[in-house]
Amino acid sequence: MTILEANRIVAFGLVVLIWMVQLVVYPAFAEIDPGRFTTWHSRYTQAITWIVAPLMFGQTALVVLLVYQRPGVWTVLTALMVAVAWVTTATLSVPCHDRLQAGGLNVEVVARLIATNWIRTAAWTLAFLFLAMARIGHLTLIRPSS
Numbered sequence: 001m002t003i004l005e006a007n008r009i010v011a012f013g014l015v016v017l018i019w020m021v022q023l024v025v026y027p028a029f030a031e032i033d034p035g036r037f038t039t040w041h042s043r044y045t046q047a048i049t050w051i052v053a054p055l056m057f058g059q060t061a062l063v064v065l066l067v068y069q070r071p072g073v074w075t076v077l078t079a080l081m082v083a084v085a086w087v088t089t090a091t092l093s094v095p096c097h098d099r100l101q102a103g104g105l106n107v108e109v110v111a112r113l114i115a116t117n118w119i120r121t122a123a124w125t126l127a128f129l130f131l132a133m134a135r136i137g138h139l140t141l142i143r144p145s146s
Helices: 003-029 034-069 073-103 107-133
Strands: none
Touching (some): 003 073, 003 107, 034 073, 073 107
């Protein structure tokens, strides 16, 4: 398996996960009984971390290696989208989850989480699409030596 193929596999996993979270999980937050929300949310964030963290760290390591080994338009754009996803996670998503955990169910915070999560949804989707484009050798900035 090439580093590009490994990148695509991890990126695809994040795309599937983020779309499921965006369209199913986050909207369902508002349906959870407010009296049980904090306990449920704590279990959710702990469980999802075991899925998301390895994918995010793995993607970061793989994309850094890919940009080093095969610098090009699409690989650099992929790295940029990965950076956008990380920054959005740290500055928008995590604070929303922290507020929900500390204060319980708040429909305004859930709405903000859903709205700002579109940034991560777009970033991870674009990262995957850019990796698909990275296969086209003539679009790279620097070609490997023959």
